[in-house]
Amino acid sequence: MSNVLVTGHLGYIGAHLVEVLQAAGHTVTGCDLGLFSGCNWKPLTAPDKEILGDVANLTEQDLDGIDAICHLAAISNDPMGDLDPGITLQVNRDASVELARRAKAAGVERFLFSGSCSVYGAGDKLDLTETDPLRPLTAYAQSKIESEELIGRLAGDGFSPAYLRNATAYGDSPMLRIDLVVNNLLASALSYGEIRIKSDGSPWRPLIHCRDIARAFLAFVEAPVESIHNQAINIGGNSENYQVRNVGDLVQELIPKASIVYTGEVGEDPRNYRVSFDKLSQALPDFELEYDLRRGMEELHKSMVDHGFSAADFEGDQFVRLRTLRKQLDKLTRVA
Numbered sequence: 201m202s203n204v205l206v207t208g209h210l211g212y213i214g215a216h217l218v219e220v221l222q223a224a225g226h227t228v229t230g231c232d233l234g235l236f237s238g239c240n241w242k243p244l245t246a247p248d249k250e251i252l253g254d255v256a257n258l259t260e261q262d263l264d265g266i267d268a269i270c271h272l273a274a275i276s277n278d279p280m281g282d283l284d285p286g287i288t289l290q291v292n293r294d295a296s297v298e299l300a301r302r303a304k305a306a307g308v309e310r311f312l313f314s315g316s317c318s319v320y321g322a323g324d325k326l327d328l329t330e331t332d333p334l335r336p337l338t339a340y341a342q343s344k345i346e347s348e349e350l351i352g353r354l355a356g357d358g359f360s361p362a363y364l365r366n367a368t369a370y371g372d373s374p375m376l377r378i379d380l381v382v383n384n385l386l387a388s389a390l391s392y393g394e395i396r397i398k399s400d401g402s403p404w405r406p407l408i409h410c411r412d413i414a415r416a417f418l419a420f421v422e423a424p425v426e427s428i429h430n431q432a433i434n435i436g437g438n439s440e441n442y443q444v445r446n447v448g449d450l451v452q453e454l455i456p457k458a459s460i461v462y463t464g465e466v467g468e469d470p471r472n473y474r475v476s477f478d479k480l481s482q483a484l485p486d487f488e489l490e491y492d493l494r495r496g497m498e499e500l501h502k503s504m505v506d507h508g509f510s511a512a513d514f515e516g517d518q519f520v521r522l523r524t525l526r527k528q529l530d531k532l533t534r535v536a
């Protein structure tokens with residue numbers, strides 16, 4: 201059993217990860233700045249030890265005795281990254297590289313970086329693999345690429361980083377977000393009876409349930425080190441690539457009275473990528489997704505109905521990271 205540090209443990213994915221790691225018998229330390237504290241809609245599982253603060257302030261002493269770090273703390277999506285690209289690079293890249301450097305110095309053996317399939321950006325072919333060219337379209341994607349490269353320079357005997365290039369997450373979490381495409385379409389259908397698709401619906405997106413990302417981190421914590429050492433690996437499933445319009449159709453099946461509306465507000469969405477997950481199956485043959493999109497959406501739909509999810513929830517700050525972050529920017533600029 202390992203001592204695992206989870207950064208960003210109070211976020212959408214981190215909230216699952218604490219529970220998944222503890223259930224597998226690992227001891228979890230959480231570190232989070234609490235940018236979205238109070239935004240949870242269900243109780244959170246407490247880590248064994250909690251550090252409420254900036255990852256940039258973690259010392260080698262804090263990392264003493266840690267076997268693996270799951271590094272999730274970040275400014276976590278494209279629009280948030282565009283709000284202030286400088287802060288995105290400072291938090292997502294500079295603080296990540298510095299944490300990896302301190303981890304190596306403290307003798308931490310694994311550094312598991314929460315990357316993103318958005319590094320592929322405007323894919324010029326389908327079924328992109330880890331060796332295909334990266335075409336970042338946003339500061340967020342750029343920060344993930346540069347982190348992989350800079351952290352990779354630290355890899356060596358006794359220090360094994362790995363980069364989980366996660367598909368776009370969806371599904372229920374105690375720290376629900378509705379600023380991710382699937383959750384957003386479901387939430388708008390429930391709130392307004394309209395499935396508001398911002399593009400023409402054609403872009404491809406690889407999708408994964410947020411709990412399956414947490415399960416992938418667990419698999420990376422427990423994998424033979426040679427399977428993951430300094431590897432970038434796409435996290436998702438080949439059958440879980442969808443065009444946005446397919447997601448809209450699934451929402452309509454769940455909420456038949458909702459109509460599909462193409463708002464056209466993003467014009468032709470250049471973020472278009474269908475991704476291959478073959479390398480994941482080769483590296484970790486025992487890992488399988490627990491959810492497909494239909495099952496994950498049914499579960500979230502039920503949860504939202506039970507919660508009485510309303511237009512006020514849709515319009516409010518609680519479930520939309522960008523709205524809360526705008527208010528928190530001063531906190532981040534103070535620490536950056």
Ligand SMILES: NC(=O)c1ccc[n+]([C@@H]2O[C@H](COP(=O)([O-])OP(=O)(O)OC[C@H]3O[C@@H](n4cnc5c(N)ncnc54)[C@H](O)[C@@H]3O)[C@@H](O)[C@H]2O)c1
Binds near residue numbers: 233271315317377
């Ligand atoms: N959600 C997705 O679709 C998705 C997809 C691919 C990759 N990822 C990556 O996974 C990670 C987690 O994403 P999420 O959806 O859970 O995001 P989230 O915004 O819900 O959670 C991020 C957490 O990190 C914390 N944080 C931010 N800066 C910090 C700092 N400097 N020090 C300490 N804590 C800090 C925040 O307070 C927050 O609790 C991120 O790195 C994100 O880029 C997410």
